[in-house]
């Protein structure tokens with residue numbers, strides 16, 4: 005593996021002053037990122053998720069060199085971002101879903117022309133990249149439109165193109181699909197998939213929309229209270245979250261709750277239909293055989309745990325542990 009992004013025990017502590025009385029201020033420290041270590045290989049597309057205030061944006065700001073870590077070691081392409089931010093700027097692209105890097109009053113194309121000069125992109129490369137972005141992100145008719153007149157989805161596509169005109173090796177995306185309609189989301193996701201496949205651009209993606217992760221990332225990192233609590237395949241989150249699957253059983257008639265072998269248990273009864281929860285890691289076969297032998301079974305289906313529920317459960321369990 006060629007580690008492109010490397011974090012080793014990285015920390016970020018903010019000193020915050022809080023007003024506690026008329027003239028009284030109290031200082032306290034917020035540990036926004038708490039000893040995080042991970043590596044991302046060149047060409048990987050990784051999801052970086054966590055609840056509000058978990059430390060995602062702080063991590064991205066350190067990766068881009070906007071913030072300096074309070075401790076630990078951080079390198080991107082072998083470069084310390086906070087020390088050599090300008091050198092790294094030519095090799096990375098950043099898109100913040102809630103902010104734009106485009107000039108509000110100018111037509112989209114003028115922002116691109118300004119970036120062409122700012123990043124000193126060679127003419128041929130600029131033209132080639134621009135043509136490609138215009139085609140893939142469907143920007144043709146938007147180039148002459150002032151940015152403030154673009155819809156959110158159009159502006160987001162415009163911002164993604166802007167972040168990629170200089171051919172960065174790594175792209176940081178902070179909520180790239182926030183507020184977009186389904187069609188725009190699909191366009192953005194299709195484009196990112198293609199970019200990653202064709203150019204092997206390394207992508208770190210922060211999102212609250214788990215479909216972004218499901219459709220784009222084979223690896224996901226979960227951060228909570230500044231700590232990395234999971235790093236692995238999306239599918240593995242089910243086990244990490246100790247989630248449950250549901251067996252939906254249709255009986256011939258309304259009956260009292262099925263007596264299932266624990267930990268399986270009936271969680272809902274509606275007429276002849278009953279819902280049984282059982283651990284996602286267990287096989288359904290034994291449970292199904294037992295119910296079929298003892299009850300007048302008409303039909304059944306197994307429902308996989310919904311990934312959002314798994315993650316919500318994971319956060320809730322960690323919060324419980326922190327309190328107890």
Ligand SMILES: Nc1ncnc2c1ncn2[C@@H]1O[C@H](COP(=O)(O)OP(=O)(O)OP(=O)(O)O)[C@@H](O)[C@H]1O
Nearest residue numbers: 018020034036054055056057058059060061062063
């Ligand atoms: N400049 C700052 N000064 C003081 N505290 C800060 C600063 N920036 C972030 N924090 C605090 O650090 C913690 C992590 O914030 P961060 O913005 O990184 O979270 P996040 O995971 O990106 O959240 P969200 O999903 O809401 O954007 C929060 O408690 C936040 O209040």
